[in-house]
Amino acid sequence: xxxxxFDFSIPQRQSLIGIFVLFANTLQKSIRALWxxxxxxxxxxxxxxxxxxxxxxxxxxxxxTIIAFLRYWFFKFYIDYQLEExxxxxxxxxxxxxxxxxxxxxxxxxxxxxxQRIFSVHKLELDTAGSDKKEASIKAISQQxxxxxxxxxxxNTKEKALLVPETELVERQDESFITxxxxxxxxxxxxxxxxxxxxxxxxxxxxISENLKQIGKENLIDENINQLERLPIVxxxxxxxxxxxxxxxxxxLVITVLKYFNFTIKKDGKSFVLTYGLLNIKNTIINPEKVQxxxxxxxxxxxxxNINTIEIFQASSDMKRASVKDRTKIxxxxxxxxxxxxxxxINRLPAKEVTLYPNIRKLLxxxxxxxxxxxxxxxVINYTTNRFPVNAIGLMISLYSLIMGxxxxxxxxxxxxxxxxxxxxxxxxAWDIDHKIIMPYKIQAIKTQQFFWQxxxxxxxxxxxxxxxxxxxxxxxxxxxxxxxxxxxxxVEVSKENWM
Amino acid sequence: xxxxxNEIIDISTLPKFEDVKLQPLQKEYFxxxxxxxxxxYTIFLIPIIALFFIDTNDFFExxxxxxxxxxxxxxxxxxxxLKLSFRKKGFALREHDVIFKSGVIxxxxxxxxxxxxxxxxxxxxxxxxxxxxxxxxxFTAGGSASDLKINGLLFEDAKKIKESVSExxxxxxxxxxxxxxxxxxxxxxxxxxIPNENNEPDDTI
Numbered sequence: 001x002x003x004x005x006f007d008f009s010i011p012q013r014q015s016l017i018g019i020f021v022l023f024a025n026t027l028q029k030s031i032r033a034l035w036x037x038x039x040x041x042x043x044x045x046x047x048x049x050x051x052x053x054x055x056x057x058x059x060x061x062x063x064x065t066i067i068a069f070l071r072y073w074f075f076k077f078y079i080d081y082q083l084e085e086x087x088x089x090x091x092x093x094x095x096x097x098x099x100x101x102x103x104x105x106x107x108x109x110x111x112x113x114x115x116q117r118i119f120s121v122h123k124l125e126l127d128t129a130g131s132d133k134k135e136a137s138i139k140a141i142s143q144q145x146x147x148x149x150x151x152x153x154x155x156n157t158k159e160k161a162l163l164v165p166e167t168e169l170v171e172r173q174d175e176s177f178i179t180x181x182x183x184x185x186x187x188x189x190x191x192x193x194x195x196x197x198x199x200x201x202x203x204x205x206x207x208i209s210e211n212l213k214q215i216g217k218e219n220l221i222d223e224n225i226n227q228l229e230r231l232p233i234v235x236x237x238x239x240x241x242x243x244x245x246x247x248x249x250x251x252x253l254v255i256t257v258l259k260y261f262n263f264t265i266k267k268d269g270k271s272f273v274l275t276y277g278l279l280n281i282k283n284t285i286i287n288p289e290k291v292q293x294x295x296x297x298x299x300x301x302x303x304x305x306n307i308n309t310i311e312i313f314q315a316s317s318d319m320k321r322a323s324v325k326d327r328t329k330i331x332x333x334x335x336x337x338x339x340x341x342x343x344x345x346i347n348r349l350p351a352k353e354v355t356l357y358p359n360i361r362k363l364l365x366x367x368x369x370x371x372x373x374x375x376x377x378x379x380v381i382n383y384t385t386n387r388f389p390v391n392a393i394g395l396m397i398s399l400y401s402l403i404m405g406x407x408x409x410x411x412x413x414x415x416x417x418x419x420x421x422x423x424x425x426x427x428x429x430a431w432d433i434d435h436k437i438i439m440p441y442k443i444q445a446i447k448t449q450q451f452f453w454q455x456x457x458x459x460x461x462x463x464x465x466x467x468x469x470x471x472x473x474x475x476x477x478x479x480x481x482x483x484x485x486x487x488x489x490x491x492v493e494v495s496k497e498n499w500m
Numbered sequence: 501x502x503x504x505x506n507e508i509i510d511i512s513t514l515p516k517f518e519d520v521k522l523q524p525l526q527k528e529y530f531x532x533x534x535x536x537x538x539x540x541y542t543i544f545l546i547p548i549i550a551l552f553f554i555d556t557n558d559f560f561e562x563x564x565x566x567x568x569x570x571x572x573x574x575x576x577x578x579x580x581x582l583k584l585s586f587r588k589k590g591f592a593l594r595e596h597d598v599i600f601k602s603g604v605i606x607x608x609x610x611x612x613x614x615x616x617x618x619x620x621x622x623x624x625x626x627x628x629x630x631x632x633x634x635x636x637x638x639f640t641a642g643g644s645a646s647d648l649k650i651n652g653l654l655f656e657d658a659k660k661i662k663e664s665v666s667e668x669x670x671x672x673x674x675x676x677x678x679x680x681x682x683x684x685x686x687x688x689x690x691x692x693x694i695p696n697e698n699n700e701p702d703d704t705i
Contacts, residue, residue, distance in 0.1 A: 315641065444642030446611045452604075465642030485611070486514045492613045493596040496675070499616075500641070 006145055008152055011076035011089070017119050018140025023068040024115045025139065028279075030064065040211045067092070077138060079152060086126065086153060088136050098136055100126055107273070108150045109283055110143075122146040126153070127285050177272065178340060180263035184307055184332035188260075189253035191301040192309065192331075192432075197251045198244070260331050265341070272344060274328065284328050288345045290314045290500045292468025294437040296338065297429075308338045312345070313468035315500040342437070350423035350437055354484070355416055359459045362475035363412040371404050407431075417473040419484055421491075424464065426471045440488045441495035442466045448485060450478060464488070467500055515594075517611060522590030522601055528631040529652025530586050535627060537582065541575050591650050593661060598638060600650055612638050612648045614668040622662050624655065634658035638665065 006012065031038070070092045077088045086105070088098040107127040116123055121140040141149070261278035271287040293313040302308065310330040333341060342349060375397050382393050411430040418425040426436045443464050450460035460478035462485065464471050473481075548567045585604050592599040597613040621637040628634060635651040636658045653661070 444612075444616045444640040445646035445648070447608055447646070449603075449606055449608045451606050465640065465646035467641035470642065470645070482516070482518050483511050486516055487511050489517060489597060489611060489613060490514050493615065495615075 006148055008077075008079040008149060009081055011078045012145075013076060014072060014138060014140045015121050015142050015145070016072075018121050019065075019068050019072045020119050021115055021121060021140040022071050023064060026064050026068050026071070030060075036207045036211045039208065075138075077136075079156070081156070084156065086136065088138070100136055102153070102156050105153060107268075107285060108153050110146045110150060111281065111283075113281060116140065124149060125283065127283060177267045177344075178265040178333065178337050180260065180330070180332050180337075182257070182261075184334070185256050185260055185263070186253060187302070187305045187307050188309065188332040189256035190249050191299060191305065191307070192297075193252055193255075194248055197248045197255065200255070201244070201247055201251055256331065260329075263331065265330070265344075267344070274330070286312055286314065286328060286345070289498055291345050292438065292442055292466040292500070293471070294342060294345060296342075296435040296437070297432050299432045306334045307332045308335070309333075310338060310341055313466075315467035346423070346437070346439065348422075350418070350425050351420040352418040352425065353420040355418055356473060356476045356480055356484075358412060358415045358473075359457070359475045359477070361457065361459065362415065363408060365475070366408040366412065367405065370408060371401050375401065415473075417476070424471070424488075426473060436471050438464065438466055438471060440491040441497050442499045443488055443492050444499075446485055446488060448478075448481060454478070517597075517599055517609070520592045520594065520599060522592050522599070525586065525589050525591075525650075525652035526631075526633055526654055529628075529633055530583070532625075532627045532631055532633065532652070533582055533586065534579070537575075537578065541571070541578075545571060589652075591653075593664075598648060598650075598661070598665075600648055610646070610648050612640055612646070614665055615672055616640050616642075617665050617669060619669070620662045620665050622658050636661050 071090070074092055074095075075088070075090045077086070079085075080087055080099075083099075084102045085099045086102070087100075088096075090096050090098075105126055109125045109127065111123045111125065112121075113123065116139075119140070120143075122143050123137060123139055124141060124146045125137040138146075138149075258278050260276045263274070263276040266273045266275070268285075270289075271285050274282075274284045274286065276282055291312055292315050295311040295313070297309045297311070298307075310333060312328045312330070314328070330341060339349060378397065379393070382388055388396070407430045411428065414427055414429055414433055416427040418427065422439060424438050424440060426434075428434055428436075444467055445465040447463040447465070448460055449463070454460055458478050459475050460481055461474035461476070462472065462481050548571060549564075552564045552567070581604065585602065588604055588607070589600075589602045591601070596615070597611055599609060599611050601607065601609045618639045618641055621639070622634055623637065624634040632655050633651075634653055634655040635649060636653060637650075638648040640646050640648075
């Protein structure tokens with residue numbers, strides 16, 4: 001054992017200079033939590049005395065300093081050699097004690113963000129497989145301490161012989177495998193997640209208006225709306241559409257770039273490590289053995305721009321239950337990168353030997369439930385209330401039927417199950433087309449389902465459960481399904497491969 | 501780790517799960533269900549009668565009979581459905597898996613293979629104990645939707661299933677252990693210390 005300058009068996013504190021890092025961290029968090037209120041105060045027309053402003057700022061700085069110091073003071077970490085655990089104690093009022101048994105430690109990373117670089121301190125993080133969330137992170141310690149802590153942790157973990165053997169003591173220069181470029185991220189930003197960003201925007205607007213109301217400024221919104229109402233309806237609608245569309249795209253771009261900036265994939269022995277983020281840098285370990293489902297998504301625009309989104313569903317490291325499943329998203333990779341990543345996880349690209357098609361009844365049932373039923377309810381309601389004239393309702397119905405019919409038809413056309421000896425791929429979707437890939441030996445349970453009236457037409461559905469979620473295929477030829485089920489059962493039962 | 505194999509699988513020669521003769525549940529289990537439902541519906545009857553007695557405005561005067569009739573039809577329909585669904589239920593134990601079929605309107609067949617079972621639970625309620633019945637639950641990593649529960653087994657049978665499946669689990673764990681010794685994988689399941697839920701130290705002030 002190498003002589004250590006630190007005794008990690010007694011509780012240690014971080015570097016004193018680390019208070020600055022904690023200060024910045026607390027400040028960032030406070031701003032994130034309170035930004036609507038700050039915004040309201042900045043744009044409030046009320047005149048404040050300069051003295052009052054300075055006093056407030058001074059007060060806030062003092063308060064955050066105190067919090068940062070207390071966080072520093074109560075944050076301790078040590079190694080419990082007897083129980084073979086790494087322990088972190090933290091919290092000012094709510095005490096938290098985090099214990100990580102050695103055998104769960106997969107990787108120890110030493111990192112430096114911008115602020116940490118300024119104060120020449122280091123961040124040490126412990127990773128356990130399959131988790132986006134850090135099990136433990138120490139924000140500010142000196143380089144010497146970080147290196148020695150890492151060494152003592154790894155030495156002990158290695159003694160347990162359970163650490164992934166590739167995680168070596170010596171820092172290997174990991175070579176970057178794939179890096180997602182900024183243009184790719186921008187492409188993803190403008191072509192995906194419209195709905196999520198829309199909801200996010202509504203959230204922002206409602207917080208702002210709520211805060212404006214609280215300080216009695218709601219008339220600010222009302223006045224603006226009143227002015228808008230004088231405009232003709234068509235230009236108002238058009239303006240609203242253009243405005244919301246640009247807002248959505250801008251939010252999308254900002255979120256995507258913030259979250260996935262400088263997305264790199266590094267191979268680390270058997271597993272690989274994803275690093276991404278502009279403000280908060282995230283590290284995620286993907287262990288191919290633990291991957292249960294790979295989902296590849298692409299829509300029409302993305303196809304034209306040659307970008308894909310890959311989502312990886314891993315089984316949780318500990319409980320082996322799907323309830324704690326973990327998803328990791330890889331945005332904006334082009335076709336070659338996509339193939340590289342897929343090969344990295346499952347060694348080869350899935351072949352399509354057998355294809356299951358849905359029965360035409362799937363389309364007909366869709367039309368019944370999403371077109372005929374709502375349209376007839378609409379007609380009946382309009383007939384009794386006379387809300388709209390006949391030609392208006394006719395136009396609405398034909399427009400709705402056309403759009404809905406198109407969506408149903410396209411998703412029916414895309415609905416496929418591709419089967420080969422080693423892979424099962426489910427394809428679905430109307431706009432965003434998903435491909436979900438699973439391997440038969442990772443199946444945990446199989447369910448087949450058939451309504452009694454489907455017996456005549458010999459159609460039925462199937463659900464395949466893995467430790468990271470399930471895939472299903474409905475309204476298909478039941479004979480073919482049963483045939484495949486028998487094959488999958490055979491494959492699962494003879495399989496000796498580790499499914500996680 | 502993954503050795504490449506590519507043998508041809510002849511689907512037509514594989515054993516067919518759909519042709520397996522399913523065993524019905526124990527007849528006694530239907531009695532257990534009947535007793536349970538009867539207790540439930542008797543309790544359900546109390547508010548109907550209470551409504552009649554508390555009624556001060558005589559609003560329900562002479563209408564008690566309709567309430568009781570409604571209750572009676574409901575009970576009859578439910579018992580009929582119960583009988584149907586009981587008849588539809590069946591299970592089969594094969595060498596490598598357990599099959600369970602159920603459902604009146606929608607027929608569902610669940611298949612769990614023995615080498616994917618995480619653990620087995622044997623339940624025995626008070627009523628079941630009187631009739632010598634038990635139920636068995638097979639848990640897999642596929643989540644609660646894929647867990648397989650078979651009610652109305654003879655206690656002896658349930659015990660046998662539990663033992664045979666447990667044996668298989670132990671076999672697999674041992675195989676995995678042997679593998680992990682040779683390959684030094686990080687997998688170990690009998691040692692569990694779960695870190696505190698709030699393990700992000702910077703979230704607590």
